[in-house]
Amino acid sequence: MDNKKGVIQIIHGMSEHKGRYSHFFKYFEEREWIVEMEEHIHHGNKKESDEKIGIFQNDFNKMIEDQINFTEKLREKYPDKKIYIFGHSMGSFIAQEHMKKFSEEVAGYIVCGSCYEQKILWNLGKILSNLLDKIYKNKRASIIRKLIFLNSNKKIKSNNYYNENSWLSRDIEEVKKYSEDKNCGFTYSSSFYKEFFIFLNKLYNKNEFQILNKDLPILIISGSMDSVGLYGRGVRQLERFYKKLNFKNISCKLYKDARHELHNEINREEVFDDIKSWFEKN
Template sequence: MNYEKITGTFPSADKSCDVAYYIYTPLEHAPKAVLQISHGMCEYIERYEREGFISDMTARGYVVCGCDHLGHGKTAPTEDERGYFAEYETLADNQKLLYEIMRKTYRRLPYILFGHSMGSFVARDYMIRYGSTLDGVVLCGTSGTSKQPIGFGLFLTSLLERLRGDRYRSSMVENLSNRGRNDNWKNERDKLSWLTDDKERRDRYRSDQLCTFIFTVRAYNRLMRLLQFISSDEWYEAVPKSLPVLIMSGALDPIGDSGNGAQEVYGKLCDMELSDVRIKVYENGRHELLNSSIRDRVIADLDEWATDIIEGVREKNLLGAEFFRRFM
């Protein structure tokens, strides 16, 4: 193992529970940056450890950290708590609380937020509320404007919440949410084929009780509200112009409309004249690029981009120090 692992908890921003967090410090390299993971729907940070991403990044000199979102992982230790959160804003607020914990130890390291899938939605909320804390953001497996009728979904989940309670789990809502995801792989006879082309990783996912729960109607409602917000002109106009952004998507990812959603986000961010926005769309890539047959290339591309960001931060710091030396 090439890292030291530290675990802990902090009170959630909404005071609803304690949030579990994890810090992985490289043992073989001096830390060069902090990479904070905002994980996806129905997964958790230690899955990134199990599937090898964390060791891949610590081997490259990154301090990796992350917290289990509300309703996920060890933040939600009981079945009743899994798949529930009251307000989507709290997810980004908790990411900020973890950032503050990390900055107590790593005050000067470049800081990058990596968001996958739902976690990329949370990262996008974070960008406009706390973007000044970051040196770069990676949006992996993100989505453009929803092709499904969000208005109907909001109505249905609100109605079910009033009738059955906010922790009700609806198989109808779940099926509507998953509709069409696996259309490209019906011949594989595996409803999780859309996730990755790696069958062993799919099997580990399906056997993991921390990945196979159903979202409550309240959480689905708030997730749809979040997607609606980050697809709005208001969101695009609020993104800090100087914040570097990397968008990564599989060309066959149904969450990202087969790469079209990622291209939409990229195009709109370019229209907002961000100083540094880049995109990587991987041919034959499905939703979970980090758990696919092309994961080595994806991780190498991520590291190459992050190295550019790190060099940019270093140059900016040197210029600032030189200015201070000459004029102060």
């Protein structure tokens, strides 16, 4: 274990699981890094029945608590190793909440496939999901999912394999794997969406970030064709948010033409090389 360079804790995104990060695990484990992941509750590889996958009942915050507790376990398990957090998509928002507790202890955060606050969309999502939760309780809220991903493929040109998930990656095989996996792309309950939008609307509270360690290394990465990051605009807004709060070690990179899942993109080796270099500097 002494030859290991450090620990990377992955916080995954919506409607997916550990298997979506196989390229990430392989690349970094081959280069003497320890890669760990605690999958979220009510997700496919948690061995729950198909009927329960995605069905939250006022326990969204447990996902955040689980990641915080997992970091504590990693600190006990690897007391002499630096710990880095890699948060993707929904996991990138959870990582930034996680940051409010660990800005002194964690060596750095990678915020991947993220965005700064979208007040109109997030408030609309909160109002609609709250209404649906009162009416349908814990039924799946497909209308909210459609709202979230309404324009995801808007700028994606069709090819010989094109479907509703094409916005995820230019790698057709990765899009196929996601589309054919019953533990990916599922619709959550209205309770999940309600709590998710409440969480998002509170996330970027300047006062909570103001008191954090301003020397904390933060790397923000996204594809220039990622709809979640508003094709780079929301990503640059996020970079400015941290810089305005006087965080001193902020790096941001947009990968030309890449889409949402950088770790499953056709240029993933380039992305991994950049992440490795960033680790080595921090």
